[in-house]
Amino acid sequence: MEIEVVAFGIAKDIIKGKQVSISLSDNFTVGEARKKLSEQYPDFSKLTSLRFAVNADYVQDDYVLNPKDEVVLIPPVSGG
Amino acid sequence: MLSKEELIRYNRQIILPDFGIEGQEKLKNSSVLVIGAGGLGAPNLLYLTAAGVGRIGIIDFDEVNLSNLHRQVLFDSNEIGEQKANAASRRLTQLNTEVDIEVFNEPITSANALETIGKFDLVVDGSDNLPTRYLVNDACYFLKKTLIYGAIFRFEGQVSVFNYRGGPNYRDVFPTPPPPDMVPSCSEGGVLGVLPGIIGSMQCNEAIKVITGIGTPLSGKLLLFDALDMSTRTLNIKSSEDNPLSGSNPTVKELIDYETFCAGVDKPDLATKEISVVDLKELMSKKTIHILDVREDYEYDIANIGGQLIPLNQVVERQSEIPRDREVVVMCKAGGRSQSAIDILENEGFDNLINLKGGILAWQKEIDSTLEVY
Incomplete structure (x- = not known):
């Protein structure tokens, strides 16, 4: 299945844009998607504190993704 | 009781449905501490003062500098070099003499956070670094x-x-905090001047709602705003069982050393070598050190310490210009880009690179204050 990924903050720099779609096997979890993203974009392995939301909710790594889900990548932001 | 002058000054919000005299009195009887009189601090302080919050605390150790003024609209050009909290206090008192302003010309630390925050009802975080954010949260x-x-x-x-x-x-x-070089500050990553005006105003709106009890505060939600496409997303967040502070099995039971916490004990590249500006200065007095400066040309023109200039995005193509047979200290503005340059060049086989901690900003602060800050 294809999953839309939307990036914020420094995650935009890593995927070189705001949005990217990644193909995953069915029943992939967020944790597996995180691994897949790190393979495709090695800098994600360094951004250990990156959080994931699916549609409008913060989720943990065991969340199972559905084909129409939109994954939002939220890195910490420090500026003030 | 509100005075006649107060009833006039605040009339346009007193006549709001659900706000009323009661809302105005709640503001007057409340106290708010604003952490950091910077980009976010500016609109928060201005609107909290204008709205008639009774007592406002400002904690900031820093001075106004020229590169602040495109976004920190609380200050003007004559105030460069002045303590931010003092300059802010003066401006706010001019705006509204009814408001009691309390100034703390110091950094917020694990030693003073509980006492300082304890004096106020509500806290607005306008700080510019992760250690302070974790500290303020925990306190x-x-x-x-x-x-x-x-x-x-x-x-x-x-x-x-x-x-x-x-x-x-x-x-x-x-x-958990990210590795230190993964989250650029405003001085390293840049910021659109109006952005803290928007985000700080949203914060102030929440502060006024919490104090007066109108509307629904943004609790249990994280709002993300992107000024480039004017999109907002509001994500639902929940209290986590695993939260080390407030979860079911807390491990953080008092304030800790947040600098160490955010410096990351399990940093991925343990091999990376670093040098402080003080040690570099000392080394330079004994021998010639090759310094590679990976900032942009215009930054180098503002301030430099005589290093070889190769901007970050050219280091790969111009790597033959960089010595491999002796130690090279790599520097940028604050230490982030130089670390990226080292990562890139190590992939190209370099093993002689040392990162200058804190970059030219640290050099300006600790070694040579005549350099321009930007």
Whole structure:
């Protein structure tokens, strides 16, 4: 299945844009998607504190993704 | 009781449905501490003062500098070099003499946070670094104070209300800090001047709502805003069982050393060598050190320490110009880009590179204050 990924903050720099779609096997979890993203974009392995939301909710790594889900990548932001 | 002058000054919000004289009196009887009189601090301080909050605390150790003025609209060009909290206090008193302004010309630390925050009802975080954000979050949790969170990066911002009536806090959103070089500050990553105006105003709106009890505060939610496409997303966040502060098995029971916490004990590249500006200066007095400066040309023109200039995006193609047979100290503005340059060049086989901690900003602060800051 294809999953839309939307990036914020420094995650935009890593995927070189705001949005990217990644193909995953069915029943992939967020944790597996995180691994897949790190393979495709090695800098994600360094951004250990990156959080994931699916549609409008913060989720943990065991969340199972559905084909129409939109994954939002939220890195910490420090500026003030 | 509000005076006749107050009834006139605040008339346009007193006549609002659900706000009324009661709302205005709640503001007058409240106290708010604003952490950092910077980009986010400016609109918060201005609007809290204008709205008639009774007592406002400003904590900031820094001075006004020229590169602040495109976004920190609380200050003017004549105030460069002055303590920010003092300059802010003067401006705010001119705006509204009814408001009692309390100034703290110091950094907020684990040693003074509980005492300082303890004096106020509500806290607005306008700080510019992760150690302070974790510190303020934890202190507010221990003191049961609501924290109005805002943070900015380039064209984007985040807003939330933490610890509101037992609601989620910052550690539910970001349980652990990232490696230090992965999250650029405004001085390293840049920021659109108007952005903190937008995000800070949203924070102030939440502060006024929490104090007066109108509307629904942004508790249990994280708002993400992108100024480039004017999109906002509001994500639902929950209190996590695993939260080391407020979860079911807390491990953080008092304030800790947040600099160490955010410096990351399990940093991926343990091999990376670093040098402080003081040690570099000492080394330079004994022998010639090759310094590679990976900032942009215009930055180098503002201030440099005589290093070889190769901007970060040219280091790969111009690597033959960089010596491999002796130690090379790599520097940038604050230490982030130089670390990226080292990572890139190590992939090209370099093993002689040392990162200058804190970059030219640290050099300016600790070695040569005549350099221009930008």
